[in-house]
Amino acid sequence: MLDTKLADTPLRSAMGLMMLDAIKGVGRVAVHKALNTFETFGELITADDEAIKACFNTKQRDAIRDEKIVDAAYKHAFKETSRAAQIGAYIVSLYDADYPERLKALEEPPFLLYTSGDLSLLDNAVAFVGTREPTQFGEKVAWGMASAFAEDGWCVVSGLARGVDALCHRATLEVGGTTCAVLPSGLDVYTSGAAMDLARRICENGGLIVSELGFGQEANKGSYIDRDRLITGLSLATVFIQGETHSGSMHSVRYATAQGKPVFVPNIPEKFLSEDINHTARDLSRMTIGQIASRFEWTGSVMEAVQRDPNRLAADAIMNRDDYPRVFEEIRALLPQRQMRQQQAFDIAATF
Template identity: 30%
Template structure:
């Protein structure tokens, strides 16, 4: 039996992890012969849990492997093993690299694209949502693919921003690719695939989903990426687990600063203090990798390139100075009647110069 088949067979058996496979490889001469071992030889394997040995014996047949392959085919799920040329090189040297990756979509994106990960809170503020979508879309339009985890919140908006741009987005799941979670994002996973993107997981079809799956997959998110951007994260955010993996893997870490009074900014501010690169716009990211802008489609977001009258410029400069302002404050500071302010703000929103964060509070579009 070929090694690819052995890996697929073992990974489909309950209890068998990548670490289990490594232990088996360390204890026998050729793992390709494992399926031909007698029951006694399998029970004599060292450092393997008895329940796992029992499961290996139970499913030790070519018919079981063929059944797994048939299920994969019926669900349009493909797989690539660590010993195969299509396996992403970046993952080979990370801690506990997955022996098998299951996927739907274009696996070549992992090799031909320059990809950056974006992670953050599952319950972001309107500021965080705006940052995630804007940064992701602009990076996408400059040829950078976005990798995230398909979770609610920042993950979702990072994928969506990339979909609005010109590059492809990649989702790394903590469940099987046949069972994208959360269920609310099944539509988003369909959009990613329809756009030519990629969904992948180290977990096979029909796999049980455990809470630790989602923290484990973070090593893959960072491992596949050139760097990691954190957009809004509290001190105990799972996004900081991805940061730890990124640092362990020698990857660049970026963070979007936030409101100093917000709990959702504490995690980002901590990693900035610890050495993460503070980003205010995508040039802070592109310059770090000496990337040249591929598409300058967002130039009209720079108010210096748009002809504005004095009142419009006054409001732009005021919002820029304060960071964000409620419409009432804009009226107070400018002395302009609210009916005119509303019209001006609508116009500036149409020009993508500002964005309404919530309850008539406005900030500049990044």
Template identity: 30%
Template sequence: MHYSDVLKLNLVEGLGRKTILKLKESFSSEFLEKLEFKDMIDIINEMTGRKSVRYDYDTIQIETEKILEKCYDENIRIYTCFDDDFPEKFKEIGYDSPVLIFVKGDETMLHDRCNVAVVGTRNPSKRGFDLGVKYSEALSEKGISIISGLALGCDTAAHTGALNMGGRTLVTLPSGIGNVYPRANIQLYNDIMEKGGCIISENNPGEPPRKYDFINRDRLQAALSEGVLIMESSLSSGTFHTYNYSIKYNKKISCSIHEVEDESNMELNEKIRNYKTGSAICNIMDLEKWIDKLGLEVL
């Protein structure tokens, strides 16, 4: 199924990701390729029991052409769930998989088995930020790619640590590629691109983030990683979503244990340690032991 058709389906208001994934599971790509857009909508209506999915085909066609032109001009690749080379890590999460992703930069990280997500609060302690840089440097030195979300705080520390060591880092954006969020990290975004990193997003290029896009971003972080290192997080932080997805996807979890002034910043870390749902990292030696448990396929 051509990615332009997937783009069109994705632009139909009210047509969710899981419905498109169900379409993929129910019919072969060869069969779907022979269908007109209207025929696919009719099939979806039958599958879901809806009377009708409303759409304006001309508007969708124009918007699709704009997206394709933007991707061509800005060297953005489109992967769809119908592609043979769609990342296996997304296939492994079933109906949580994205329908399509936009990718800019070194896309090999989407297929590697040597990724670790380093995440946490936007407002870490100085100690937490410094350790985020230090641990990310140590991971990068071993050839491990760092995944994070470009947010202020712990995400910034993670990407910075990777760049410091000349390592590879991948950004999961809540916004569309080209719409840097937060704007305060535009220089970091540019540095990641200039130094061979990768940016991915489910949103169409240039789109601003919506509230639920941050949770969607968190699931992509967990899916692409072999392990997740949580630097600092309260139980109400967005990082808690990454943690829950990591549990769901059976990822190996670790958390930094260090002194902080604001104890709420360590609520999730303490929960992980107390309930033994992950490894406690108190120093570099602990980090190296955890890395050994991951069994990464380091390049």
């Protein structure tokens, strides 16, 4: 007989979605069909042949009707919720009220978010991306720009990697701001002790850690790229600090473009153009989005955004500290019917 707790589990809840995700072979398309057809897990696994055929192929149906497989899926979901409670995290379903609204606009928003912290901090979020090996100029700009945004009340979103990411997180903490780290791994998996310590500091200071991967899952090449779409997806705008032309950070620029969100870069003084790594930011501020798309041979959905306005500049250069009020106002205008507290321009520290 079907366990009552299992039978009553809503498919759209975090528990229900974790169970579906744990059943091998059941992909995103099948999950969507099931969610639009059944309310609970009990309805799904006791459905008649005609109802279930509309959602799943033969192998998927066999898996869903296999008691051992379903039991293992239930145990997996229970283990995840227990782990969340153990480390002070929680798991949010795409259909929960506190799921970040901006992520719903992605082509394939994560069904589940694993998080530690207050998701409402993301209401005023701006992404910061860049190289793991910044120059002295890049370090100064990353620190200064993240500090300026944080002091104006923005939540600084980055990826907790060494280099620009870590600098932006730390700069935000130093000025008493809020920051969000988006991980390419499970919330309990870190690339180094330094990353773990920084994540702990972020949480202890009222910040936020987010991942779409379950506990214990290691990062891989694909998850780093997927993480970039979440960093830009959670944010109103993206600031590209410094990076090589074919760096991973350019994935963030591509995602921000596809999502129809503005990209900002620091102005690069002539004396720093001797550093090749600064040419990317300079090019983004001087080339059209059509030219950038051609250079990187972008394809797919991003081209829809490019074709809507191919002649606009790929990024907007923030010229100096006096330019911040303009930038803040432009990003603030993207907020849905909500005003942020505006600080005086003289409170903003110089960045370069």
